Amino acid sequence: MSSISEFSAGAVPEEVVRAALRVSRTRGVPVADVPLLAVAEEAGISRSTLMRRLGGTRRALDEAVRAAGVDPGGQKPVRLRAVEAAAGLISEHGLTAATLERVAADARCSVHSLYAAFGGRDELLQAVYERYGPILDVEAVLAGPHEDLPETVRRVYRLLADALGREPRVLPAMLADALSRPEDPLVQSVYRRFFPRVLDGVGQWLTEEIAAGRIRDLPLLLLIQQMTGPVLSHFLLRPAAAHLPGAELPSTEEAIEVFAQNFLRAVALPPPPDRT
Known part of the structure; x- marks a missing residue:
């Protein structure tokens, strides 16, 4: 298998890029948020075949989409989404509203992800205060x-x-x-x-x-x-x-x-x- 460094945007088949763009439009989400399985199904190939054509990395597809003139987009990292979500809750409803459960819901992540990113609620609030x-x-x-x-x-x-x-x-x-x-x-x-x-x-x-x-x-x-x-x-x-x-x-x-x-x-x- 080729290494990541040997792959470029031009190495990704055009039909794969077109398939990713079609799924993106159909689902109304950025290309970066489209599951690779959905891209493979749209392209009429297996996921393993798709991964071989991408050189084993999702990055190659995003770069190929960008080279075609489309921003692949994608969600911000969990840490950033959580800080922004907690800040919005605090601003609207006060400190007590920023529970991990409500922050996770607004940030579209799991509570487990918040623990992994911050260690706990106190650390999340510290990150919010330091940013804002x-x-x-x-x-x-x-x-x-x-x-x-x-x-x-x-x-x-x-x-x-x-x-x-x-x-x-x-x-x-x-x-x-x-x-x-x-x-x-x-x-x-x-x-x-x-x-x-x-x-x-x-x-x-x-x-x-x-x-x-x-x-x-x-x-x-x-x-x-x-x-x-x-x-x-x-x-x-x-x-x-x-x-x-x-x-x-x-x-x-x-x-x-x-x-x-x-x-x-x-x-x-x-x-x-x-x-x-």
């Missing part, structure tokens, strides 16, 4: 070379504003659950997993700013809340406020600038006098 929340971007900003204090605050605020306004609205839904059901075991599990990362990221940066004498030495949790609370409140309520009669919302950048200046006035220390 701001934590990875904030960590990247604070782990790299820091700009001056005001610009770093603005950059963190921009990331929070973007995450709060992004569809699906995962971060607002998770914050709503934290406020409405703080004792719920699932809510507790999510925040036990992520709050240490907030302390490692934002908390470590603020601690360094305190040590450098640029901001006041305040309890760390209160300092984080003072920094993020007004921004979270504004951008959580902004979609509803936009529909209030006579409401004139500032632009996102204007709001960020106001909150940054207010935070800095509250906590920033004046630079030490120049003794030269």
